[in-house]
Amino acid sequence: DGGITQSPKYLFRKEGQNVTLSCEQNLNHDAMYWYRQDPGQGLRLIYYSQIVNDFQKGDIAEGYSVSREKKESFPLTVTSAQKNPTAFYLCASSIGPSRSNEQFFGPGTRLTVL
Amino acid sequence: GDSVTQMEGPVTLSEEAFLTINCTYTATGYPSLFWYVQYPGEGLQLLLKATKADDKGSNKGFEATYRKETTSFHLEKGSVQVSDSAVYFCALSNAGNNRKLIWGLGTSLAVNP
Numbered sequence: 001d002g003g004i005t006q007s008p009k010y011l012f013r014k015e016g017q018n019v020t021l022s023c024e025q026n027l028n029h030d031a032m033y034w035y036r037q038d039p040g041q042g043l044r045l046i047y048y049s050q051i052v053n054d055f056q057k058g059d060i061a062e063g064y065s066v067s068r069e070k071k072e073s074f075p076l077t078v079t080s081a082q083k084n085p086t087a088f089y090l091c092a093s094s095i096g097p098s099r100s101n102e103q104f105f106g107p108g109t110r111l112t113v114l
Numbered sequence: 115g116d117s118v119t120q121m122e123g124p125v126t127l128s129e130e131a132f133l134t135i136n137c138t139y140t141a142t143g144y145p146s147l148f149w150y151v152q153y154p155g156e157g158l159q160l161l162l163k164a165t166k167a168d169d170k171g172s173n174k175g176f177e178a179t180y181r182k183e184t185t186s187f188h189l190e191k192g193s194v195q196v197s198d199s200a201v202y203f204c205a206l207s208n209a210g211n212n213r214k215l216i217w218g219l220g221t222s223l224a225v226n227p
Contacts, residue, residue, distance in 0.1 A: 006157075042203065042219040090157055101146065101207040103215055105157035
């Protein structure tokens with residue numbers, strides 16, 4: 001089955017530690033995205049990538065970093081510089097710049113920083 | 115810039131009631147419009163979409179019509195079920211935004227038996 005995998009579903013880290021969230025897709029999509037969701041709030045775009053080896057900052061990139069070395073993978077690192085990292089993180093992908101740009105989502109990773 | 119405004123929740127309905135969740139947008143040109151649904155603890159799923167004016171998207175009994183004259187894309191369902199309890203997000207995609215999705219804040223729906 002084609003889809004997007006995020007692992008782990010729950011992640012706990014101590015304050016001051018960097019942590020990397022995994023996102024893999026087998027949909028052969030060119031574009032991938034990372035969002036952050038906080039309780040009662042909408043989705044906020046962290047980073048996105050429209051092609052391998054290229055990515056752009058979204059609306060709240062500070063304290064985060066990404067890489068896009070392979071088409072199917074787009075890991076997100078939450079660094080110690082992120083002031084409030086506890087949140088639900090969602091990865092998405094889309095076929096690329098198209099008329100509709102429909103995005104497909106993974107199941108999410110809930111990060112808790114203790 | 116482009117924006118999406120959804121009615122605030124939570125919305126609480128009894129089973130078999132009629133549902134409307136309002137969504138209006140501000141955008142230049144001709145955006146595509148989407149409704150996504152998020153069940154508790156899960157990622158988002160595309161519910162329906164419309165890519166041009168007067169298009170009607172429909173899925174699982176939900177419908178929404180792209181109204182350019184009123185810049186709206188309201189979500190409707192004739193008879194809700196308990197299993198429809200979720201958060202619903204309206205979004206738009208526009209060439210001017212490099213095809214990124216612009217999101218509403220979401221509307222929480224609770225359906226009671």
